[in-house]
Amino acid sequence: MNSLAGSQPDPYFDDLYRDLILDHYRLPRNNRVLxxxxxxxxxxxxxxxxxxxxxxxxxxxxxxxxxxxxxxCSISQSSASMMTEAMRGRSIEDAHALAxxxxxxxxxxxxxxxxxxxxxxxxxxxxxxxxxxxAVLAWDTLQKALGGASGREDVGSSDxxxxx
Amino acid sequence: xxDHPSQLDVESIRGDFPILSRVIxxxxxxxxxxxxxxxxxxxxxDTLADFYRTSxxxxxxxxxxxxxxxxxxxEGAREKTASxxxxxxxxxxxxxxxxxxxxxxxAYAWGRANLNExxxxxxxLMEHHSNIVPWHMIxxxxxxxxxxxxxxxxxxxxxxxxxxxxxxxxxxxxFTHISNVLGTVNPVRELVDKAHAxxxxxxxxxxxxxxxxxxxxxxxxxxxxxxxxxxxxGPTGVGVLYGKRALLDEMxxxxxxxxxxxxxxxxxxxxxxxxxxxxxxxxxxADVVAFGAAIDYLTELGMDRVRQHEIEITDxxxxxxxxxxxxxxxxxxxxxxxxxxxxxxxxxxxxxxDIAQTLDWEGVQIRAGHHCAQPLMRRLNVPATARASFxxxxxxxxxxxxxxALKKAxxxxxx
Numbered sequence: 001m002n003s004l005a006g007s008q009p010d011p012y013f014d015d016l017y018r019d020l021i022l023d024h025y026r027l028p029r030n031n032r033v034l035x036x037x038x039x040x041x042x043x044x045x046x047x048x049x050x051x052x053x054x055x056x057x058x059x060x061x062x063x064x065x066x067x068x069x070x071x072x073c074s075i076s077q078s079s080a081s082m083m084t085e086a087m088r089g090r091s092i093e094d095a096h097a098l099a100x101x102x103x104x105x106x107x108x109x110x111x112x113x114x115x116x117x118x119x120x121x122x123x124x125x126x127x128x129x130x131x132x133x134x135a136v137l138a139w140d141t142l143q144k145a146l147g148g149a150s151g152r153e154d155v156g157s158s159d160x161x162x163x164x
Numbered sequence: 165x166x167d168h169p170s171q172l173d174v175e176s177i178r179g180d181f182p183i184l185s186r187v188i189x190x191x192x193x194x195x196x197x198x199x200x201x202x203x204x205x206x207x208x209x210d211t212l213a214d215f216y217r218t219s220x221x222x223x224x225x226x227x228x229x230x231x232x233x234x235x236x237x238x239e240g241a242r243e244k245t246a247s248x249x250x251x252x253x254x255x256x257x258x259x260x261x262x263x264x265x266x267x268x269x270x271a272y273a274w275g276r277a278n279l280n281e282x283x284x285x286x287x288x289l290m291e292h293h294s295n296i297v298p299w300h301m302i303x304x305x306x307x308x309x310x311x312x313x314x315x316x317x318x319x320x321x322x323x324x325x326x327x328x329x330x331x332x333x334x335x336x337x338x339f340t341h342i343s344n345v346l347g348t349v350n351p352v353r354e355l356v357d358k359a360h361a362x363x364x365x366x367x368x369x370x371x372x373x374x375x376x377x378x379x380x381x382x383x384x385x386x387x388x389x390x391x392x393x394x395x396x397x398g399p400t401g402v403g404v405l406y407g408k409r410a411l412l413d414e415m416x417x418x419x420x421x422x423x424x425x426x427x428x429x430x431x432x433x434x435x436x437x438x439x440x441x442x443x444x445x446x447x448x449x450a451d452v453v454a455f456g457a458a459i460d461y462l463t464e465l466g467m468d469r470v471r472q473h474e475i476e477i478t479d480x481x482x483x484x485x486x487x488x489x490x491x492x493x494x495x496x497x498x499x500x501x502x503x504x505x506x507x508x509x510x511x512x513x514x515x516x517x518d519i520a521q522t523l524d525w526e527g528v529q530i531r532a533g534h535h536c537a538q539p540l541m542r543r544l545n546v547p548a549t550a551r552a553s554f555x556x557x558x559x560x561x562x563x564x565x566x567x568x569a570l571k572k573a574x575x576x577x578x579x
Contacts, residue, residue, distance in 0.1 A: 049547040073515040
């Protein structure tokens with residue numbers, strides 16, 4: 001690293017790989033498989049092999065506990081990690097709404113920054129079309145998993161690309 | 165080049181490739197994905213444009229000047245292709261859409277006529293999906309069994325049990341000349357001979373072979389050898405299926421339609437001799453003509469010098485990457501003489517997609533993913549790899565830019 005020692009990180013880099021993303025990538029939160037989950041779903045991104053297994057316990061129409069394991073790039077894994085933090089305690093309806101807003105943000109739409117909180121750190125992904133699938137993989141998985149666990153129609157997942 | 169007449173004049177070669185003057189994200193481009201597709205010299209681009217400007221007409225049809233010119237150019241490219249790989253005759257060169265289509269043609273035309281219940285087809289664990297999936301499909305249809313030659317930890321074919329893998333049940337052995345992931349140059353002649361000794365045919369996937377090393381069909385003795393124009397400086401949309409004439413004669417047609425027929429009646433049809441028997445419909449003649457210009461270009465460079473250049477640059481790249489330290493894993497044979505100009509690697513704690521992304525910011529274009537070789541990825545126990553590959557226009561300076569960009573990625577993810 002001698003030739004580059006002391007060089008400043010390029011702002012271009014910071015746009016996608018924010019510190020918060022790298023922190024979640026290195027130290028993923030809720031990184032385990034839950035016992036006796038009400039929802040348990042594994043999804044892949046067939047293009048790049050990213051993989052997320054999500055487990056969740058649902059009580060009284062709300063996400064009581066949620067965790068993930070997986071492998072893949074920093075964007076897919078940090079997104080999953082941040083999602084588990086953001087989802088705990090939310091009603092299923094509310095979870096779908098947040099997933100909807102997250103997807104909108106990743107597709108470059110304006111969103112309520114206060115409501116998104118830490119998730120805003122992933123907004124830079126919207127400038128990298130090839131990475132959109134990485135960012136939304138965990139969220140697609142959650143919405144599909146909740147659709148099953150809540151015993152009703154999947155109300156939030158309308159992205160035709162989310163299959164598979 | 166004047167200093168070392170045995171070496172490629174890479175500076176002058178680079179001048180022939182307009183795309184190499186591009187700037188990507190503020191940096192001059194370093195193109196390191198020729199294994200996926202090569203760039204094109206102006207000689208090829210101009211030939212394609214000139215053909216459309218001056219000679220375009222459907223081939224094998226009209227009794228008029230343009231069509232005769234077009235046909236002569238198309239068949240001329242076939243002659244060039246035959247001579248480039250030292251085929252016995254240009255009738256052994258069938259033009260397809262790409263290597264994948266050539267392999268599918270074989271799986272269906274040869275497979276349907278020759279595979280039966282309990283027969284076996286043998287491939288290897290280092291194959292591209294295009295040399296696995298068509299065989300899965302035809303084996304399922306015919307009740308045949310697909311088997312795999314394993315791969316060693318070093319990235320060579322493991323031929324320890326080859327004599328139990330190739331048996332009298334084996335009808336075909338289909339394997340890659342050079343791995344698109346590991347770079348491994350396989351012992352083609354040895355496997356061809358083993359296949360023949362068991363009464364099986366030998367099919368060689370030359371997608372990474374013909375563009376990078378001199379190949380001689382009469383010396384190799386493979387029954388079929390398949391490759392693509394776009395990986396050897398030519399246009400996309402042209403594949404080659406070389407086949408021994410006797411086998412092309414025996415094999416039934418694949419696609420039916422115009423161009424491949426001799427006579428069509430209400431109660432049936434007859435077909436032309438090879439190679440036209442396998443070229444139904446209007447062929448991609450304009451791109452084939454430009455492919456001829458790519459062959460001329462490579463012939464002028466000399467395939468032995470192309471090979472020597474790739475060994476040297478791969479040697480340099482392997483050394484430089486090893487110097488990055490313990491966090492770097494290099495896949496494939498350690499000796500550059502045993503491999504093509506392909507380096508697949510992993511960096512601890514940086515996923516291949518993140519590597520490719522950060523390198524892109526430096527203008528360095530590499531591939532990250534499973535490289536259409538999922539069985540091999542599982543064998544290597546990795547979800548994906550990053551891959552840099554080299555061709556005639558790459559320099560040691562390109563390798564230096566790669567290394568600098570990797571250091572920068574290491575800094576970002578290590579911070």
